[in-house]
Amino acid sequence: MRIGQGYDAHRFTPGRKLVLGGVQIEHELGLAAHSDGDVLIHALCDALLGAAGLGDIGRHFPDSSEAFRGIDSRILLRQVTEKIHGRNMRPGNVDITMVAQAPRMSPHIESMCSNIAADLGLPVDRINIKATTTEGMGFAGRGEGIAAYAVALLEESRT
Numbered sequence: 001m002r003i004g005q006g007y008d009a010h011r012f013t014p015g016r017k018l019v020l021g022g023v024q025i026e027h028e029l030g031l032a033a034h035s036d037g038d039v040l041i042h043a044l045c046d047a048l049l050g051a052a053g054l055g056d057i058g059r060h061f062p063d064s065s066e067a068f069r070g071i072d073s074r075i076l077l078r079q080v081t082e083k084i085h086g087r088n089m090r091p092g093n094v095d096i097t098m099v100a101q102a103p104r105m106s107p108h109i110e111s112m113c114s115n116i117a118a119d120l121g122l123p124v125d126r127i128n129i130k131a132t133t134t135e136g137m138g139f140a141g142r143g144e145g146i147a148a149y150a151v152a153l154l155e156e157s158r159t
């Protein structure tokens, strides 16, 4: 088995949709990014790529590339899954923590888990997503942005 961790943070900005775990969430601010700004999926991609020894999301999907402008991050996650399969590995389970003062995440967690399970080709009980505030401390606490931490376990198939 192999383990990886990922971290990402994006800044809130007006005039953008807020998309987290592939779910569009009603909020007055979205996240600034070259892609759709799905910070949860970016952290997860980095955890998966890290576990596989494949570098990071910026290496595979550079934000200098027009091909990835505004892209649905679930497309990136599915490509990461394919890269992992190509290395004879498959995800075992993933655990993700979002850090945000607002909006409330709990109504959306189940849909986020289903999206990620589908993109990883896993049963939904292998996906855990949770959210916390920081009681007003730091950039997330001041509502300047959202951060996400992820860990992922990969299973290597023996041949």
Ligand code: MG
Pocket: 008, 009, 010, 033, 038, 039, 042
């Ligand atoms: Mg990012």
